[in-house]
Amino acid sequence: MTGLTTPVQTPVATPAPQAGAGRWAAAVPRWLQASLARRLMLGLAVALLVSAAVLVVLALAIGRDGLRRQHEAAAERVARLFEASLQNAMLKRDLDGMAGILTSLGQSPGVAQARLLEPGGTVRFASHTRAVGSAAQAELAGLCLHAGCKPPQPRLDWRPAPGGDQLRIAYPILNQQRCVQCHGTADSRPVNGVLLVDFEPLAPVTPLGGPGLLLTGAGLATLALFAAIMGFTLRRQVAWPLARLAAATDRLAQGELSARVGAPAHGPDELGRVAHGFDDMAARVQTMVGDLAEQHRFLQTLIDAIPDPVLVIAPDHRIRLANSAYGALTGHDVAQLVGQACHRASRGLDEPCPVTLLHCPVAEIRARPQRLRSMMSLRRADGSAVEVDIEAAPLVTRAGETLVVEVMRPLDRAVRFSQEQRLSTIGLLANGVAHEIHNPLASIRLALQASLRGLRAGDMGRDELVDYLQLVDREIDRCVATTQRLMQMSQTPGQTLQPVALRPAVDDVLALLGEECRSRGVQVHIDIEPAAARVMADEAELRQVLVNLIHNALHAMAQGGRIEVQGRPAPASPESPGTDYQLSVRDTGCGIGPDEQTLIFMPFFSQRSDGQRGTGLGLAICKAALERFGGRITVQSSPGAGACFTLHLRTPQAESAGDSA
Structure with a gap:
């Protein structure tokens, strides 16, 4: 016998939510809390929106990078084309031709300004004549143009501008064998000059224009199709089986021991195994509750057969069991006594008996778990008192709870010396x-x-x-x-x-x-x-x-x-x-x-x-x-x-x- 409690069918108490969970529950509407399917769809929608935003950002980044690479390739081709023209003009010592080439380059579509700089950083020729002779050493920072340096590669720089990002190419014009007469050998003068070209600002890439629009639209269409398929799958494979499982759980918690999930939810997957396990568990619970009820009826019949009044009291002074002899002694209904405090049922007190004035078996056994005897005056239902001799003993359950079993013998007359x-x-x-x-x-x-x-x-x-x-x-x-x-x-x-x-x-x-x-x-x-x-x-x-x-x-x-x-x-x-x-x-x-x-x-x-x-x-x-x-x-x-x-x-x-x- 693991315990002496009467089996009752009561709803299962849910654990108290933690502080964080309570704040979350207060912020979420009740209609959303009551449905897992709604929360799944809401989570899926949020995931799709976040994915769409990430997709748009990626599309913009990819489009911008593609445009920049195209712009840089075009800039290098333009620089190589004008490099050949400048070298021919240098060989002919045609200074006016070189100035015309720079002016023509500065007027080309997409070019904002073109300058030809000496290795020292002074502007020799420019598409805008007012820039000729100015110093531009800052634009050459990082380029090694002197003897002993490895010939530098063209440098592409993107700078923020009022109309968008602006590309600048610094294209070194390398010294060649045919330029030795004027500029010396390549070892002593590796670079004859630097062609510096500023292009028009590149317009910002937007989702509604160009390849960004196409990529964004395709991504959103793919996400919408994915959302539709996932929503149908979640509703069919997760939400509907969970709803049946939740309904059966609620019925079982309310005392309907015959509640079952049913065959449609018994699939071969994980949720199917959970539903099958739930039905098996519910069947075992129904059998165990029936066995406990039968054991309780047998136990009640057993103690009712004892001629002396018997009480079984829990450590909290609540009566767990009482036999019919005790009900006849006190004039109370035994079914109404179970669950009441012993001091309320036996003495009509609202608080436990004071241990300093009375030999309380429950208090004594709690302090020293051993058999004891005591005298006590009980109050009947009609208000009269009856003196009883109580013999109490501890009963330790399998759960470690110490119950008190009291056997009472009424003393209806004064004790006097007998022949025995x-x-x-x-x-x-x-x-x-x-x-x-x-x-x-x-x-x-x-x-x-x-x-x-x-x-x-x-x-x-x-x-x-x-x-x-x-x-x-x-x-x-x-x-x-x-x-x-x-x-x-x-x-x-x-x-x-x-x-x-x-x-x-x-x-x-x-x-x-x-x-x-x-x-x-x-x-x-x-x-x-x-x-x-x-x-x-x-x-x-x-x-x-x-x-x-x-x-x-x-x-x-x-x-x-x-x-x-x-x-x-x-x-x-x-x-x-x-x-x-x-x-x-x-x-x-x-x-x-x-x-x-x-x-x-x-x-x-x-x-x-x-x-x-x-x-x-x-x-x-x-x-x-x-x-x-x-x-x-x-x-x-x-x-x-x-x-x-x-x-x-x-x-x-x-x-x-x-x-x-």
Whole structure:
């Protein structure tokens, strides 16, 4: 049995969302939260938009790069064409022709400005005559044009301009063999000059023009087709099976144990296996819930068969199980008791019983998981109270939860001494009785054997025979006295009280318990004044009270000690004008704690110092007997300093004074 809870069909509680998930849920509309298909389509649309944006950016970048490469190739072709024209003009030393070539180049379509620079950076010829003679060393930065340098390659630079990006080509005109006469050798002068051409700004590439428009349109059409196919596939293969699975889950969570996903969702893919597993799990859950319900019915029937009231209580004080005997005792419906707090159902309290005022089994077992007994007053449904003796034990479930099982026995009448209890006490005195009878019988046997030997031999005198017979008579009197003590204790209590001599009653009890006192190493001291003191009581019950008190004292002194039995007339007071008597039994044992002194006179409360478990009825019987005598019993004790029980008894003079009044 793993637990004692009643199986109920309740919706499955969902875990509380985290802080981030809660903020996300608050920002998303409910219609979108309620459908996975909508969220998938929304995610797909967002992915398509992002893909389209990336595609447009890529198209623009690709278009721009293509245009730039075409522009750069055209620039290099133009530069090579004019390089040949310039070299021919240089060979002919036609300076005017060179100026005309630069002017013609500057007026070509797409060219903004053309200049021919010396290796030192001075403009020699230009399409705009005002630029001739100006310095342009910055445009030649990075080009090695001097002796010892490797002939540089043409350099293409893109610069931002008001109309768009502008291309500038710096085209070195290399020194050739045919130019040696004017410019020297190629080793000393590798470059004759640099042709610097600035082209018109290149218009920005837009998605709506040129190849960008074609590429963007084709990409968007492809994405739209992809989105349509993916949407249909997700809806058919994911959203629809998940919707059936979610519907079946909701029905199962609401208590419909027969809910199943169904055959259409059982495909060979992952979702099909999940649906098949869900149906198998639901079938097993339905079977397990049925088995648990059957076990619960059997368990309820089992505890209902127990004649004593039974409760099973959880650590939170909630009742897990109650049998019909408990319902009959308290007048409550057992079905309504399950789930209620025990202090509410049993005592009508809103809070748990205060552990400082009551011996609560749940609190005690929580602190020390062991069996215990306690007394408690329960409240019935009609408001009346019933006293019960509770025997509680811990029950640890497989989950580690410690439940408390309480078995109750109602105490409908005051506890008083019974014939069975008296005979049980006499059984406890068997050791002392056997010793008291065995020794006299052994002496009698020795005396008779000696007498028989003397008579057979004929050498025994009359005086010696008389001595042996007197010894036998004395030992027989001892046996008779012992049996009379037992007979007095086993008598049924009378209906009326009689004057009882205290000293003979005390002597008889100590005679029966003498052997146990000697075996435990306990010394007994008796001091009763006056010696002929008499009290009003039932002699058998008074002897039983003394036996119980002396037995308790012996149990409290496992290592030996001293018992003092003292009797004195009670001091005169308005309530007791010199007519009461006090008989005290004091020991040097372990003592009684303050918390236990209020509980020791309750029935079935047992806290023996020797570790043995008693009946818990001894002091309760003493209290009931003293109350029947018209007296009372009190205790004074502290831990480690022994205990003193005092019997407050009435004297015959007090009874006479009462009758006269």
